[in-house]
Amino acid sequence: MTDRPLKVLIAKPGLDGHDRGAKVLARGLRDEGFEVVYTGLRQTPEMVATAALQEDVDVVGLSILSGAHMTLVPKICRLLGEAGLDDILVTVGGIIPDDDVPALKAAGVAAVFGPGTTIAEVADFVRANARHRG
Amino acid sequence: MGSPDNNPGIGGAEGLVDAALAGDRRALARLLTAVENRTPTAESALRRLYPLAGRAHVVGITGPPGSGKSTLVASLTSVAREAGRTVGVIAVDPSSPITGGALLGDRVRMQIHAGDNDVFIRSMAARGHAGGLASTSSAAAAVMDAAGFDLILIETVGTGQSEVEVAAAADTTVVLEAPEMGDEVQAIKAGLLEVADLVVVNKGDRPGALRTASQLRAMLVAAPRAGDKRAAGDRPRPKQPVVLVTTASTGAGVPELLAALDRHRAITRDAAAPAARRARAEAQVWAVVAERLRERLASDGLRATSDAVLADVADHRLDPYAAADQLLAALTTDQPK
Numbered sequence: 001m002t003d004r005p006l007k008v009l010i011a012k013p014g015l016d017g018h019d020r021g022a023k024v025l026a027r028g029l030r031d032e033g034f035e036v037v038y039t040g041l042r043q044t045p046e047m048v049a050t051a052a053l054q055e056d057v058d059v060v061g062l063s064i065l066s067g068a069h070m071t072l073v074p075k076i077c078r079l080l081g082e083a084g085l086d087d088i089l090v091t092v093g094g095i096i097p098d099d100d101v102p103a104l105k106a107a108g109v110a111a112v113f114g115p116g117t118t119i120a121e122v123a124d125f126v127r128a129n130a131r132h133r134g
Numbered sequence: 135m136g137s138p139d140n141n142p143g144i145g146g147a148e149g150l151v152d153a154a155l156a157g158d159r160r161a162l163a164r165l166l167t168a169v170e171n172r173t174p175t176a177e178s179a180l181r182r183l184y185p186l187a188g189r190a191h192v193v194g195i196t197g198p199p200g201s202g203k204s205t206l207v208a209s210l211t212s213v214a215r216e217a218g219r220t221v222g223v224i225a226v227d228p229s230s231p232i233t234g235g236a237l238l239g240d241r242v243r244m245q246i247h248a249g250d251n252d253v254f255i256r257s258m259a260a261r262g263h264a265g266g267l268a269s270t271s272s273a274a275a276a277v278m279d280a281a282g283f284d285l286i287l288i289e290t291v292g293t294g295q296s297e298v299e300v301a302a303a304a305d306t307t308v309v310l311e312a313p314e315m316g317d318e319v320q321a322i323k324a325g326l327l328e329v330a331d332l333v334v335v336n337k338g339d340r341p342g343a344l345r346t347a348s349q350l351r352a353m354l355v356a357a358p359r360a361g362d363k364r365a366a367g368d369r370p371r372p373k374q375p376v377v378l379v380t381t382a383s384t385g386a387g388v389p390e391l392l393a394a395l396d397r398h399r400a401i402t403r404d405a406a407a408p409a410a411r412r413a414r415a416e417a418q419v420w421a422v423v424a425e426r427l428r429e430r431l432a433s434d435g436l437r438a439t440s441d442a443v444l445a446d447v448a449d450h451r452l453d454p455y456a457a458a459d460q461l462l463a464a465l466t467t468d469q470p471k
Contacts, residue, residue, distance in 0.1 A: 004171045007403055030235035035259045039240035047248035051241060054255055056163040084160050131145070 005035045006130050008059040011048045012041050012078060025061065025093065028119030034126070046070055049079035052088060058130040060073035061122075064094040070103065077108035089130045093117065136151075136171055143311075147178040154281050155186075159254060162281050169273045179283055180273060187279035190222070192286045194300035195324065196266055202336040204243035206382035207287050211247055213385070213392045214285050220252040222278035225289040226267050229259040234260040239427050240289060245357035254278065265299030266290035269425065272418050276278025280366065293326060302417030305410075306398045308332045308391075309375075311350065313342040321353035330354075330375040338379040351377045351443030363382050432462055439464045 010026045012019050019041050026038045037055050039047070054061050059081070062073060073092055092104060095115040101112045110114055111125055151166070153161030165183075168176040193323035195203050195210075204225065211221045225240035236259035247253040256274065263269040267290055269397050278286050301307045309330035321327060333354065335347040354375055376394055380387035402410060431440045443460050452460075 005236070026237055030230060030237045031233055033233040033235045033237060035236045037238045037241060037257050039245055043245065044248075047245055050248045051245075051255075053160055054163055055238075055241075055257055056167040076390075131320075 003100070006059065006126065006132065007035045007037065007055065008061060008126065009037045009039065009048070009052050009057040010054060010061045010063065010083055011039050011043050011051065012063050013043045013045055013068045013072045014064055014066045014068045015042060015066070017041055018061070018065050019092065022063040025063070025119060026123065029123060029126075032119065032123040034123070039055055045075040045079055047081055047090070048076050049085070052080060052085055053083050057088060059089045059091065059126050060096075060131065062090070062092045064092065064096070066094070069094070069096055070100055073104055073109060074107040081108070087131050089126065091122070093122075136434055141324070147175045147308060148182075150175065151179050151182050154277070158281075159251070162254065162277070163256070165277050167339040169277055169385070170258060170268070171206045172270065176273070180276065183280035185279055187276040188277075189194045190279040190283055190286045191306065191395070192275050192279065192288065192304045193395055194288045194290065194304030195310065196247070196293045196297065196300050196307065197334075198312065198315065201292075201310040201315075202235050203289050203292075203310055204240040204381045206380060206388070207240070208244045209288050209382045209385050210244060210287065210378075210392060211244070211253055213388050215247075215250065215253065217392065220282065221247075221254075221279070222275075222283035222286045223253070223255040224258060224274050224286070224305065225255065225290065226258045226260055226271060226277070228289050228291045229261045231262070234261075251404040254281075254283065254296040255379050260291055262343065266293045266297030267299050267303060269421060272421075280315040292393075295323060295325040298326060298329045299417070305402065306331045306395055308334055308395075310334050310336050311346065312337050313340045313346045315346070318353050321350050327354065327375070328373065331373060331377045331402075332391070332394055334375045334387075334391060335379045336382050343379055347377050347379050397465055400443050407421050428467070430465060436461075436464055 008029055012022050026036045030037045031105055032116060037057060038049050038052065057100050059064060062076065064072060077090060089110050090108055091111045091113060092109050096112050096114060104112055110129055145417050150161045154165050158246060165179055168179065169333060195207055197203055207223055211223065214221050223244065227236055227238045227240060238257035238259060240257055241255060244255050247255065258268045258271060259273065260268045275286050275288055288300060288304055290297065307329050309326055313335060327333065333350055335343050337343060354377065355386045378387060378391055378394060380391055382388065430436060441460060443452065443457045447454055447457045
């Protein structure tokens with residue numbers, strides 16, 4: 001069918017245990033009409049890449065509060081690329097210093113959403129930039 | 135709009151099918167997307183894949199929200215993997231009737247299998263389909279079956295009393311109950327428990343689990359026995375489910391569940407198979423026929439007629455039965471192409 005929902009993976013890689021933000025976003029995107037796969041806390045980059053592949057998502061949203069984004073995010077982007085999934089839109093949310101944003105974008109991240117971003121902003125960005133995959 | 139047909143590197147339906155059959159998990163994932171979205175790619179892929187399906191043991195897992203379906207699926211997957219079997223999982227969660235969105239949360243319990251190439255987990259939104267599954271769940275299971283998975287677990291949305299559709303999609307149906315969810319009268323109501331080949335009381339470490347299991351056993355097994363001709367004659371007879379107790383979170387009772395699934399598979403493969411297969415085929419084909427009829431009635435040539443008839447019913451000028459007759463008559467005069 002032509003207007004099938006976009007499918008989004010919301011994942012929390014790394015070791016921080018605070019997933020309120022990820023859950024609020026997952027729920028908010030559900031209300032925006034997306035099909036949201038939520039995988040829970042403490043995901044390894046390999047788990048994120050496997051879930052993205054098996055679920056054939058259009059978007060991967062990563063929530064990281066631990067400060068490990070400069071390690072985790074490039075690794076996830078690399079694994080997605082190696083799996084042939086470089087057409088997936090990758091976004092990052094959480095506590096990301098402005099100085100790190102250019103490096104994350106260079107690694108393949110389409111957007112970094114900091115505190116104060118509204119769910120509508122995320123939804124609009126995803127709708128405008130995700131590639132619909134049949 | 136993009137589609138797997140023009141996806142570089144994999145090619146069209148033929149290429150996707152070849153790659154999926156050769157073990158390419160990305161191709162399998164894209165085929166499942168095509169099936170879910172009912173694209174032309176999916177139809178030509180299924181033409182090739184359906185004859186290859188029918189080898190896997192397809193197990194439906196259903197039960198109320200929070201009874202532990204996802205945890206049991208994860209635990210059962212571990213046991214099946216230890217036995218050397220490959221496992222495909224289709225986990226269905228509901229779609230919002232308001233926005234069409236969905237929160238697919240079953241993987242949370244299953245992530246221990248993320249590193250295992252012989253486990254493939256796919257979440258599906260029900261997309262407005264009632265009955266506990268998505269309308270394309272059976273076709274998705276057939277794709278996984280053809281791709282060579284030994285055991286396919288279909289986890290329904292959290293169900294109540296009458297979402298029995300999974301029984302038509304699965305070789306073996308497992309109905310999960312949590313302890314203390316109801317009394318003996320609940321156990322003898324018609325519906326979900328009647329389609330169970332196995333009834334599993336999960337959360338076996340909770341108080342009341344054993345009592346719940348013995349109540350279920352007493353009430354479910356009290357039905358007329360399948361061989362008792364005097365009691366039932368030629369009428370369809372209720373199943374005689376085995377009642378088991380598991381604690382999915384610790385794995386207790388799960389090896390016994392796999393053994394019970396295998397026993398059920400062995401029995402039905404020989405004896406009841408033709409009738410059960412025929413019933414499944416019927417359910418699947420009628421569902422597609424109904425879908426196709428609806429699509430044709432909403433197509434350009436017939437939309438005006440359909441809209442007018444629906445408006446008449448909405449305003450109580452026409453009853454739904456007469457309306458359906460009118461629409462079927464309209465179909466026969468409007469031949470496609």
